Amino acid sequence: MNRFLEQLDDTPPFDFSNYLAYGKIDDIEAIPGEPSFAMAWFNLIAINSLYKCGLQRKHHVQVHRELASFDENPYEEAVIFRIEIKLHVSREYSSLDEFLLSHQDKWYIFKVRDPGKQNGNSRLYTNLFTTSIPSQVRFDPVDPDHQKMLNREFSLDTAEKINMVELQHLIAQSTPGPQFLAAYDVGQGNSNALISDSGGACPDIYFDVGAAVGPNKSSKPGLIDFCFSKQPLIIMSHWDHDHWAGACPKENKDSDALKMNWIVTNQILDPIHKTFAMEVINKKGRIRVLDMPVGDIGQAVLNNKMSIRFTLGNGRTRNDSGIVLSIENNDPDFPACWLLTGDCDYKYFLDKLKPPPAVAVIAPHHGANLKATGTVPIPVQSGYRRLVYSFGRGNKYRHPTPKSVERHKNAGWDVGTWSTAPGGCVKTADICATADNAVTGSYRGGVLIGWEALTSPLPNCLGCSCNTTLVNH
Ligand SMILES: [Zn+2]
Ligand SMILES: [Zn+2]
Known part of the structure; x- marks a missing residue:
C-alpha cells in the first residue's frame, strides 16, 4: 500500500x-x-x-x-x-x-x-x-x-468497462430488493448502503465508501467499520477522495473494501486517484468503468415490484457527471423512491430521471448550494420522509448551507429547526443528518431509513464482527 x-x-x-x-x-x-x-x-x-x-x-x-x-x-x-x-x-x-x-x-x-x-x-x-x-x-x-x-x-483508458445492460444485471444479482437504506457517519464525506436483510445490517450494495480527509479529517469518526460479509458491489459516485477514502486500510492492516467489485466513472484522474485504483487491482478487487451514454437511464428490475434506476449526471465537473441511483418501490398505491445523489446537483439529472416522489433523498454534495435553475425532488405525501445530510462537523466548506435547506423547504420538505440553523442538530422534522455543527452536543452516527417509519434500529451485522453504527432513524 x-x-x-x-x-x-x-x-x-x-x-x-x-x-x-x-x-x-x-x-x-x-x-x-x-x-x-x-x-x-x-x-x-x-x-x-x-x-x-x-x-x-x-x-x-x-x-x-x-x-x-x-x-x-x-x-x-x-x-x-x-x-x-x-x-x-x-x-x-x-x-x-x-x-x-x-x-x-x-x-x-x-x-x-x-x-x-x-x-x-x-x-x-x-x-x-x-x-x-x-x-x-x-x-x-x-x-x-x-x-x-x-x-x-493517469487515465483509466485500459481499465475494464461495464455497459449499462451489464450493470443492470449486476445490480439485480447483487440485491433482491432493498428494505433499508443506510447513510453512514464518515465525517465530511459520503457512504450509503442498500440492505435487504432485516436480520442484520449487512449491505448488498454500497454507494460510495467515503471518509473525511485532509483539512476535514477531524470530522472523521475514529472507527469506521464497514461490513463486507456479503461481498457487496461498490458503486462509486465519482472520483473524489471523500467518496472512496473509507476503503483505505488502517496502518499495517488489511482492507476488505479493496477486494470488492467496484463500478467507477470515467473521469480525468491524477496520481492519487490512479494509485487508489491500482491498490484495488493489487488486492484482487475489480475496477470497472461505467461506459454508458450520458442521458441514458439503466434499470435493474428486482423482486416485489422494485427497481433500481441509474444514470450519469450531464454536468461537466466531476461532481456533476457522477453516477446517481434511484431505488424505486413501484407499488401502484405507493410509488416512492430513495434518491442517492453523491455530489451531483439535481440540475444535471432530475428532469431526465423523473423519479417518483421521494421517501428519502441524500442531499447533493453534503448540503452545498444548489444550482439556481435546477428543480428539487418532491417528497411523498405520507408522514414518513427523510432528507439526509451527510457532512462532517466543523467542515471547512461550511456545509450544509442555508440555501440548500431553503430550496428543499420550498419543494415541500419539512426542515424543522434547520430553517434557521442549518446543521444545528442531527434530527428535526424530515431532516436526519450524520453530524451536527453545533459547538456543544456529541450525538452523532449513521442514519437508517426504511420505506415506512422504523420502530427500532437494525441489529449489527450477522456473521462478521464489524461495528457500524446506525443510530438515527
Ligand atoms: Zn463529496
Ligand atoms: Zn465531489
Whole structure:
C-alpha cells in the first residue's frame, strides 16, 4: 500500500530530495468572504518517482497494458502528495466550476521549498488522513507534449468497462430488493448502503465508501467499520477522495473494501486517484468503468415490484457527471423512491430521471448550494420522509448551507429547526443528518431509513464482527 493512502495517525516524513513534482488541480472551494480568491488542492507525484515507476519509461512501456493484468501497484513506492494553496481567481471565470473545468487536464511542475518552515504560501499533505505541514511552492505549466503524456499515464483508458445492460444485471444479482437504506457517519464525506436483510445490517450494495480527509479529517469518526460479509458491489459516485477514502486500510492492516467489485466513472484522474485504483487491482478487487451514454437511464428490475434506476449526471465537473441511483418501490398505491445523489446537483439529472416522489433523498454534495435553475425532488405525501445530510462537523466548506435547506423547504420538505440553523442538530422534522455543527452536543452516527417509519434500529451485522453504527432513524 502506498503510504499516502494508509489511514495513519501521524504525519509521515517526506522525502525532500524529491522536491520537483508534477501536479494537477483536484478540487477548488470558495473562501467565504473572499470572492476574488479560492482554496485549491493539487495532487502531485515526485518527478523522480515517475522516472522509477511510470508506465511510459523507456524500455519499460506499460501504458497500453490492461489495468486488470497488473499484479502489483506500480506506484507502490512513489512519492505522492497533496498541496493546498490559496489562488487568485481571475474575473474571466464566471464561477469556480468554470475555473476547475478550464484547468482539469492541465499539469504543472511544482518546486517545493522549505517544507515544515512557517510562513509558506501553501500547506503540504504527506498522507491523505493526517495534518498538513507549511510549505513554500512555485509552479509553472508543463509543455503540451508532457501534458498529454501525463494525462495518458493517469487515465483509466485500459481499465475494464461495464455497459449499462451489464450493470443492470449486476445490480439485480447483487440485491433482491432493498428494505433499508443506510447513510453512514464518515465525517465530511459520503457512504450509503442498500440492505435487504432485516436480520442484520449487512449491505448488498454500497454507494460510495467515503471518509473525511485532509483539512476535514477531524470530522472523521475514529472507527469506521464497514461490513463486507456479503461481498457487496461498490458503486462509486465519482472520483473524489471523500467518496472512496473509507476503503483505505488502517496502518499495517488489511482492507476488505479493496477486494470488492467496484463500478467507477470515467473521469480525468491524477496520481492519487490512479494509485487508489491500482491498490484495488493489487488486492484482487475489480475496477470497472461505467461506459454508458450520458442521458441514458439503466434499470435493474428486482423482486416485489422494485427497481433500481441509474444514470450519469450531464454536468461537466466531476461532481456533476457522477453516477446517481434511484431505488424505486413501484407499488401502484405507493410509488416512492430513495434518491442517492453523491455530489451531483439535481440540475444535471432530475428532469431526465423523473423519479417518483421521494421517501428519502441524500442531499447533493453534503448540503452545498444548489444550482439556481435546477428543480428539487418532491417528497411523498405520507408522514414518513427523510432528507439526509451527510457532512462532517466543523467542515471547512461550511456545509450544509442555508440555501440548500431553503430550496428543499420550498419543494415541500419539512426542515424543522434547520430553517434557521442549518446543521444545528442531527434530527428535526424530515431532516436526519450524520453530524451536527453545533459547538456543544456529541450525538452523532449513521442514519437508517426504511420505506415506512422504523420502530427500532437494525441489529449489527450477522456473521462478521464489524461495528457500524446506525443510530438515527
Ligand atoms: Zn463529496
Ligand atoms: Zn465531489
